[in-house]
Amino acid sequence: xxxxxxxxxxxxxxxxxxxxxxxxxxxxxxxxxxxxxxxxxxxxxxxxxxxxxxxxxxxxxxxxxxxxxxxxxxxxxxxxxxxxxxxxxxxxxxxxxxxxxxxxxxxxxxxxxxxxxxxxxxxxxxxxxxxxxxxxxxxxxxxxxxxxxxxxxxxxxxxxxxxxxxxxxxxxxxxxxxxxxxxxxxxxxxxxxxxxxxxxxxxxxxxxxxxxxxxxxxxxxxxxxxxxxxxxxxxxxxxxxxxxxxxxxxxxxxxxxxxxxxx
Numbered sequence: 001x002x003x004x005x006x007x008x009x010x011x012x013x014x015x016x017x018x019x020x021x022x023x024x025x026x027x028x029x030x031x032x033x034x035x036x037x038x039x040x041x042x043x044x045x046x047x048x049x050x051x052x053x054x055x056x057x058x059x060x061x062x063x064x065x066x067x068x069x070x071x072x073x074x075x076x077x078x079x080x081x082x083x084x085x086x087x088x089x090x091x092x093x094x095x096x097x098x099x100x101x102x103x104x105x106x107x108x109x110x111x112x113x114x115x116x117x118x119x120x121x122x123x124x125x126x127x128x129x130x131x132x133x134x135x136x137x138x139x140x141x142x143x144x145x146x147x148x149x150x151x152x153x154x155x156x157x158x159x160x161x162x163x164x165x166x167x168x169x170x171x172x173x174x175x176x177x178x179x180x181x182x183x184x185x186x187x188x189x190x191x192x193x194x195x196x197x198x199x200x201x202x203x204x205x206x207x208x209x210x211x212x213x214x215x216x217x218x219x220x221x222x223x224x225x226x227x228x229x230x231x232x233x234x235x236x237x238x239x240x241x242x243x244x245x246x247x248x249x250x251x252x253x254x255x256x257x258x259x260x261x262x263x
C-alpha cells in the first residue's frame with residue numbers, strides 16, 4: 001500500500017527513544033524527511049544516525065526541551081527552514097511523574113501542564129500555517145490510554161493527557177474544512193524507558209523483582225503481552241497517510257485491548 005508519504009516533511013518531538021523514535025523511524029521508512037528533537041544531545045544524534053542508516057532519509061536533529069515555552073516554536077521554525085514546509089507534526093513529551101493526588105505539589109502540576117499539555121499546544125499553533133498549506137496536513141499527538149481510562153496513581157497524566165484530547169477534538173473541527181486531520185494516538189503498556197521506570201517503582205514499592213513487575217503489567221493486557229514501540233509507530237504513520245484523510249478528531253488506543261472505555 002502506498003501511503004503517499006514519500007518526500008513529505010515531518011517534525012516529531014521527543015524522538016530520541018521510545019514512541020517518538022518509533023514514530024520518526026516508521027515515517028522515514030515510508031520516505032518522509034524527518035526533523036526530530038530531544039533534550040539529550042548524545043541520544044538524539046544516535047537516533048538520527050540510526051534513522052539515516054536504516055532508511056536513507058534526510059534527518060534534522062535539534063536539541064530542544066519541550067517544557068521550555070520557546071522550544072516548540074523554534075523546533076517548528078528550524079524544520080520549516082530545512083524542508084521548505086511541513087506536512088506532518090507529531091507532538092510528544094515524556095510522561096509526568098506517577099503518584100497520588102495528595103502528594104502532588106503546585107510545582108509538579110505546573111511542570112506537567114507545561115510538558116504534556118502546553119508543549120502540544122505550542123507545537124500545533126506554530127505549525128498551523130505550514131500544515132494547513134499542505135495537501136496532506138497531519139497533526140498527531142502522542143498521549144496515553146490514561147486519557148480514556150484514568151489509572152491509579154497517575155493523576156498528572158490522567159489530567160494533562162485529557163486536556164490534550166480536548167485540544168485535539170476542538171482543533172479537528174476548526175481545521176476540518178482545510179483537509180488537515182488532527183488526531184491522538186494513545187499507547188497502552190508498551191516496552192519503553194518510561195515503562196522501565198514505572199516497573200522499577202512498582203518493584204521497589206511491592207518488594208518484588210522488576211521482571212515480576214513487568215509480568216504484572218502484561219497480565220493487565222487482554223492480549224497478554226507488552227506492546228512493541230514499532231507497532232505504535234505504525235499506527236501514527238497510518239494516521240499521517242493519504243488513506244487516513246477522512247479520520248480526524250479521534251484518540252486511537254494502541255493498547256492490546258486494555259482500555260475499558262468505549263472506542
